[in-house]
Amino acid sequence: MSLEQKIRAIAGTFVLSSLALGWWVSPYWFLFTAFVGANLLQSAFTRWCLMEDILKKVDRRRVA
Numbered sequence: 001m002s003l004e005q006k007i008r009a010i011a012g013t014f015v016l017s018s019l020a021l022g023w024w025v026s027p028y029w030f031l032f033t034a035f036v037g038a039n040l041l042q043s044a045f046t047r048w049c050l051m052e053d054i055l056k057k058v059d060r061r062r063v064a
Contacts, residue, residue, distance in 0.1 A: 007051050011036055 001009075014036045022029035043049040 003052060003055060006055055007049060010051055011040060 015033055018029045018032040018036070022033065039050060
C-alpha cells in the first residue's frame with residue numbers, strides 16, 4: 001500500500017469513527033471530525049501533512 005493510500009485510509013477511518021462517536025457518545029467528537037477535515041484542507045494548499053511525517057517515522061523505525 002502506498003503512503004498516499006495509507007493516509008487516505010487513516011483519514012477516512014478517523015472521520016467515520018469520530019462521526020459514530022459523535023452520534024452515540026458525545027457531540028464533542030465532531031470536533032475531531034472538524035480537525036481531520038481542517039488538516040486535509042490545509043495539506044491540499046501547503047503540501048504538508050502531519051500524518052505523512054508520522055508514517056514516515058514509523059516506517060523508518062520498523063526498518064531499522
